[in-house]
Amino acid sequence: MRELALPDEILLSVDKAARYIGGEVNAVIKDKDSVNIRFAMCFPDVYEIGMSNLGIMILYDMFNQRDDVWCERVFSPWPDLDALMRKEHIPLFALESQERLKDFDFLGISLGYEMCYTNVLQVLDLSGIPLISSERGEDDPLVIGGGACTYNPEPLAMFFDLFYIGEGETSYDALFDLYIENQKNGGSRQDFLRKAASVPGIYVPSLYEAAYKEDGTIASFSPLYEDVPSVVEKQVVTDVRHEYHVIHRPVVPFIKATQDRVTLEIMRGCIRGCRFCQAGMIYRPTRQRDVEELKATAKEMLDATGHDEISLSSLSSSDYEALPELVNFLIDEFQDQAVNISLPSLRIDAFALDVMSKVQDVRKSSLTFAPEAGSQRLRDVINKGLTEEVILKGAGEAFRGGWNRVKLYFMLGLPTETEEDMKGIAHLAEKIAEEYYEVPKSERHGKVQVNVSTSFFVPKPFTPFQWAKMCREEDYTQKARIVKSEIRSQLNQKSIHYSWHEPDVTVLEGVLARGDRRLGPVILAAYKKGALFDAWTEMFRYDLWKEAFAETGVDPDFYTLRERTEDEIFPWDFIDAGVTKRFLLREWKQAAEEKVTPNCRAKCSACGARKYGGGVCFESTDPVF
Amino acid sequence: MKVRIRFSKEGPVRFVGHLDTMRCFQKAVRRAKLPAAFSGGYSPHMIMSFASPLGVGVESEGEYFDLELAEELPVEEIKERLDQVMPEGLHVTGVRCVPDGKKGNAMSLVAAADYRVRFRSGKEPEGVLSDLIDRFMAQKQIFITKTTKTGEHQVDIRPFIYEMRAEEDCIFYRLASASANYTRPDTVTDTFLAFVTGREPEPFSYRIRRLEIYADQGTEEAHVFRSLLESGEQV
Known part of the structure; x- marks a missing residue:
């Protein structure tokens, strides 16, 4: 039996000790002496969140298929354990071997959202790895970042040795081979990093230098050496049929993870082109997985895990062309085995309602619409194809089908937003409530409940809105107040429930999302002051961040309140994400003109992703245009 | 089935x-x-x-x-x-x-359970364990304070300790475990330690292992304990 890194008295004192013991079904144990590379895969949040991340589980499975690599997992210790580890000087360890991370070759950190940045420092700190990459020695692990936030890795540049930009399937083998070869040849850490910089998708921040203009914007960003590429290419699995890494045996947590189910990824990318959505841009081109393979994988994963639920995962499941076939297969095959089928991100239409009535209890479930903006004008600006007519039609059908609860998601603070757009949120909610009372009383089930939720828009790199300015904290609060008071003056206001997110997190997320290298010291200062688990509302301490900005002399407004000029060099411009800056700029101007752009299947908009040679760009031999 | x-x-x-x-x-x-x-x-x-x-x-x-x-x-x-x-x-x-x-x-069916309690090194009570246990078990009544919804109650757990003996440097227990008389091995051990040392026991002094769970096929006066596996009727 494995020895645990933590003594009983600690495990019995902390909440959910099973977060720290490993040993789950399908966790991989290898002989450490038989491998060349020990890789610790980290999701810098608590276990239940991290274990729900599909990306790290794909890489975990993929790395462990190599005989010369042992990949283990590690997550952020919850503050209760964090305090005990510091007090008792216990170093952070990987779950499988329970051995300290400092002895690993690689520490891979998945960067899913900006608000995890202080948790990255916590993991390094508890591991005894120097926080700043230049202070690490030959014996320290190489710290490599991946995930959505690496599309602007600059705020974290000083903490990471490398970043992997794009989908993991393509370049990790080459990177591992290079590492092993470098070790055999007695090469140094620096030797490896220098060579790694030429592996496609790898960015070694220490090999690049940024210069700034007097106004604070970037004057130039370039490699320090000639053999270091000036552009880093995002990695894409072109052929999802052959190169997609299928997980056969997902790890099954003992404690209930946020996603306590089999996750079946059906598609990468999205054809829609919503202008605020980073995922819809950086994961282009849209690639659909083969339905027969998905059927086989679904069965295999359910068998190997014993989960009683399977969830289809993609950015927009309704756009997966074989969805009816896949869903009907899952219902036929698994429903009598008491397996739940969960279908997030479905567009509400006749098919969706039919399927949903088969897989869930209509009276207990609610319908979700994401109009994102309250008026048609603003929905055109953001290129959200959903119209009021479609929403009301879908809601009407649903109400007649027995549903009486609707969730509506909106964003406040979108570019060009006016007071009318904000009030439009209340008006749309009211129309939906009225639609319910159009249904004959005998067919209704009690009262209707419309839950309106707003978040504040954060412009992200590689989107048409990357040039946009944000608002001040107090302006966001004011916007939420306008929505609230308009909802309160509607006829059916008692049926409408409104909730909104706090704006302080939004402002910080905005700073970090489009930030540059000069934010490193701010993150470090905030961490040293105690900022941790910033993604958790109850733990977020904006006051600490404010102090950190003040002490480091960095002005957050520079990153949020400025509308960028067309020719500004962005910190992330050195990354080739497929979508070109020219396309994004065209879209930014189309937005200003309130003009919509058709989806990728209807018409190619020459975004640049066609160069990868796969996916939706090549789906039709007889294009519509 | x-x-x-x-x-x-x-x-x-x-x-x-x-x-x-x-x-x-x-x-x-x-x-x-x-x-x-x-x-x-x-x-x-x-x-x-x-x-x-x-x-x-x-x-x-x-x-x-x-x-x-x-x-x-x-x-x-x-x-x-x-x-x-x-x-x-x-x-x-x-x-x-x-x-x-x-x-x-x-x-x-649960009526009783066996446990072995092993002291962590350096945390054993001073003295010969079997003697200490004899002294403890020689008490006619052993009161503990139980906190329930209706407040604190003094409960005599002596009748619920069916067996307590030294097994090398461990303690073996058979304790009542039905819903009405469920007796926790840590409660008994803490009470025992407080009795023999005269002090509140240190936390994490020992590790508990449950050995078996029994049904009672006898009577209140004459228990006949059978493990839950043995007491299941063969169908």
Whole structure:
């Protein structure tokens, strides 16, 4: 039996000790002496969140298929354990071997959202790895970042040795081979990093230098050496049929993870082109997985895990062309085995309602619409194809089908937003409530409940809105107040429930999302002051961040309140994400003109992703245009 | 078909709580492709009932749950198939048919349980353990304070300690474990330590291991304890 890194008295004192013991079904144990590379895969949040991340589980499975690599997992210790580890000087360890991370070759950190940045420092700190990459020695692990936030890795540049930009399937083998070869040849850490910089998708921040203009914007960003590429290419699995890494045996947590189910990824990318959505841009081109393979994988994963639920995962499941076939297969095959089928991100239409009535209890479930903006004008600006007519039609059908609860998601603070757009949120909610009372009383089930939720828009790199300015904290609060008071003056206001997110997190997320290298010291200062688990509302301490900005002399407004000029060099411009800056700029101007752009299947908009040679760009031999 | 399953829980998995252990077995039954019976409704669940929750951090050699199956299967096959899909530290050590229906389920049968308490090095009470135990057990009454919804109560646990003896440097207990007289091994041990040392016991001084759970096939006056596996009727 494995020895645990933590003594009983600690495990019995902390909440959910099973977060720290490993040993789950399908966790991989290898002989450490038989491998060349020990890789610790980290999701810098608590276990239940991290274990729900599909990306790290794909890489975990993929790395462990190599005989010369042992990949283990590690997550952020919850503050209760964090305090005990510091007090008792216990170093952070990987779950499988329970051995300290400092002895690993690689520490891979998945960067899913900006608000995890202080948790990255916590993991390094508890591991005894120097926080700043230049202070690490030959014996320290190489710290490599991946995930959505690496599309602007600059705020974290000083903490990471490398970043992997794009989908993991393509370049990790080459990177591992290079590492092993470098070790055999007695090469140094620096030797490896220098060579790694030429592996496609790898960015070694220490090999690049940024210069700034007097106004604070970037004057130039370039490699320090000639053999270091000036552009880093995002990695894409072109052929999802052959190169997609299928997980056969997902790890099954003992404690209930946020996603306590089999996750079946059906598609990468999205054809829609919503202008605020980073995922819809950086994961282009849209690639659909083969339905027969998905059927086989679904069965295999359910068998190997014993989960009683399977969830289809993609950015927009309704756009997966074989969805009816896949869903009907899952219902036929698994429903009598008491397996739940969960279908997030479905567009509400006749098919969706039919399927949903088969897989869930209509009276207990609610319908979700994401109009994102309250008026048609603003929905055109953001290129959200959903119209009021479609929403009301879908809601009407649903109400007649027995549903009486609707969730509506909106964003406040979108570019060009006016007071009318904000009030439009209340008006749309009211129309939906009225639609319910159009249904004959005998067919209704009690009262209707419309839950309106707003978040504040954060412009992200590689989107048409990357040039946009944000608002001040107090302006966001004011916007939420306008929505609230308009909802309160509607006829059916008692049926409408409104909730909104706090704006302080939004402002910080905005700073970090489009930030540059000069934010490193701010993150470090905030961490040293105690900022941790910033993604958790109850733990977020904006006051600490404010102090950190003040002490480091960095002005957050520079990153949020400025509308960028067309020719500004962005910190992330050195990354080739497929979508070109020219396309994004065209879209930014189309937005200003309130003009919509058709989806990728209807018409190619020459975004640049066609160069990868796969996916939706090549789906039709007889294009519509 | 209803079966009673006996399992052990040892090593790191002792930190998996009771509810999560149940979830773990639900998933294991699916992995083993056992023909579990399900309740009806929109969220059907396996018909499974555990004999007695085990505290976090406690190891056991004798845990039990009852499981309803929709089809008949040889018990040996159930044992093999389930044991093969268990994670590290959980082992299926016995399976037996029991009568269908709610009556006579594992939980309602529980009358007593055996435990072994091992002191962590340096935390043993001073003196000869068997002598200390004799002194403790020689008391006519042993009161503890129990906090319930209605307030604090003094409860005499002496009648519920069916057996307490030294086994080398460990303590062996047989304690009453029915719902009305459930007696925790840590409560008894803490009370014992306070009695022999005259001090509040230090936390984490010992580790507990449950050895077996029993039904009582005798009477109040003359107990006849049989393990839950033996007491299941062979069908």
